Amino acid sequence: MTVDFAAKKALFHLPDGVIYLDGNSLGPMVKTAPARIAQAMAEWQDLLIRGWNKAGWMAQPAALGDRVAKLIGAAPGTVVLGDTLSIKVYQALASALEMNPKRRVILSDTGNFPSDLYMAEGLCRTLCGQYRLKTVAPEEVMSAIDDTVAVTLITEVDYRTGRRHDMTDITKRAHEMGVLTVWDLAHSAGALPVDLAGAGADFAVGCTYKYLNSGPGGPAFIYVAPRHAETARPALSGWLGHAEPFAFDLSYRPGQGIERMRVGTPAVLQMAALDAALDAWDGVDLAEVHRQSLRLQDQFIKGVETRAPTLQLATPRSHLMRGSQVSFRHPEGYAIMQALIAEGVIGDFRAPDILRFGFTPLYIDEDDVARAVGILAKIMDYGSWDKPEFKQRARVT
Numbered sequence: 001m002t003v004d005f006a007a008k009k010a011l012f013h014l015p016d017g018v019i020y021l022d023g024n025s026l027g028p029m030v031k032t033a034p035a036r037i038a039q040a041m042a043e044w045q046d047l048l049i050r051g052w053n054k055a056g057w058m059a060q061p062a063a064l065g066d067r068v069a070k071l072i073g074a075a076p077g078t079v080v081l082g083d084t085l086s087i088k089v090y091q092a093l094a095s096a097l098e099m100n101p102k103r104r105v106i107l108s109d110t111g112n113f114p115s116d117l118y119m120a121e122g123l124c125r126t127l128c129g130q131y132r133l134k135t136v137a138p139e140e141v142m143s144a145i146d147d148t149v150a151v152t153l154i155t156e157v158d159y160r161t162g163r164r165h166d167m168t169d170i171t172k173r174a175h176e177m178g179v180l181t182v183w184d185l186a187h188s189a190g191a192l193p194v195d196l197a198g199a200g201a202d203f204a205v206g207c208t209y210k211y212l213n214s215g216p217g218g219p220a221f222i223y224v225a226p227r228h229a230e231t232a233r234p235a236l237s238g239w240l241g242h243a244e245p246f247a248f249d250l251s252y253r254p255g256q257g258i259e260r261m262r263v264g265t266p267a268v269l270q271m272a273a274l275d276a277a278l279d280a281w282d283g284v285d286l287a288e289v290h291r292q293s294l295r296l297q298d299q300f301i302k303g304v305e306t307r308a309p310t311l312q313l314a315t316p317r318s319h320l321m322r323g324s325q326v327s328f329r330h331p332e333g334y335a336i337m338q339a340l341i342a343e344g345v346i347g348d349f350r351a352p353d354i355l356r357f358g359f360t361p362l363y364i365d366e367d368d369v370a371r372a373v374g375i376l377a378k379i380m381d382y383g384s385w386d387k388p389e390f391k392q393r394a395r396v397t
């Protein structure tokens with residue numbers, strides 16, 4: 001089945017005059033989200049605490065997990081929603097380390113998102129310094145996987161450059177070396193085809209407010225391979241991951257399978273937004289979404305390299321090594337991005353010099369790309385980025 005991208009675009013609310021190339025950071029709102037949240041609000045209003053049972057709020061993290069599972073090549077019952085991605089990184093990593101007790105090294109790469117590295121550092125400290133986080137250049141991950149490594153903590157698509165790791169190859173190498181894998185799908189889920197089961201991944205985590213459009217602060221997800229589901233022991237052992245939360249036992253017993261990875265009370269309103277957003281993915285073939293994204297990316301790269309040649313491409317040219325974003329370097333990247341945003345082309349900036357543009361075909365088309373290139377070329381030709389107001393750094397870049 002082919003995706004009708006124009007029909008998909010109509011499902012999203014995009015403000016007039018905005019070309020939104022930042023869905024890789026915060027996805028836009030589906031038009032049905034406000035009504036779905038209003039419905040959850042009405043449940044709260046009328047059912048009060050009865051909503052946990054009557055409106056199915058307590059079952060929502062697993063029900064949504066099954067919907068997300070379809071998008072990442074995971075079987076039903078292997079994914080659960082909740083908390084934020086940083087928390088889920090910790091949860092997966094701690095479990096994986098415990099399952100490989102003779103080894104002391106966590107392997108990650110310098111292209112990983114800092115929060116993943118910070119969580120790993122914090123975990124090493126909690127484990128009394130017995131563990132060590134080793135980070136290598138993204139190109140060196142494969143060769144750094146040896147028999148000292150307990151767990152790899154790798155984000156499939158680099159948040160800065162858009163460079164994509166080969167999940168299948170790395171997982172295979174890891175397993176040959178007796179290493180467990182934690183995959184971060186923050187820039188993969190909803191952007192490209194992911195086959196967790198096929199790749200044999202051990203653990204995976206990701207967020208839903210980027211490509212899955214659940215809104216700011218939307219819940220994260222965690223996947224545990226079925227073969228580990230009954231042995232993985234969560235370090236963040238909250239009551240909702242307990243086998244019987246409402247038995248109120250004094251000590252923790254892990255819940256069944258993926259349920260044990262839950263921590264605390266789910267964010268019901270935010271889950272309602274995610275549920276609405278996931279409707280847009282019904283019947284969508286992610287291979288086709290990714291192919292269309294690559295077409296849009298190629299159009300953008302060609303346009304920028306022709307018309308704004310002082311920008312340097314930071315993203316690999318090979319389609320096999322790309323996610324759903326394109327990044328360019330420029331020493332004045334921050335000011336250039338602010339000038340673009342002032343003209344309605346919204347991307348973002350990542351220190352020290354990266355301008356980042358996401359190409360999400362469900363709501364971005366060729367016409368948007370052509371217009372974005374034109375506006376960027378104009379800003380570079382006239383140097384209109386060179387103004388004090390564009391150099392004032394905001395809290396969020």
Ligand SMILES: *Cc1c(COP(=O)(O)O)cnc(C)c1O
Pocket residue numbers: 084085086087112113115116155159184186187207220
């Ligand atoms: C966006 C992102 C995060 C953010 O974590 P939160 O806890 O949701 O704020 C973490 N890791 C990666 C790889 C990301 O891209």
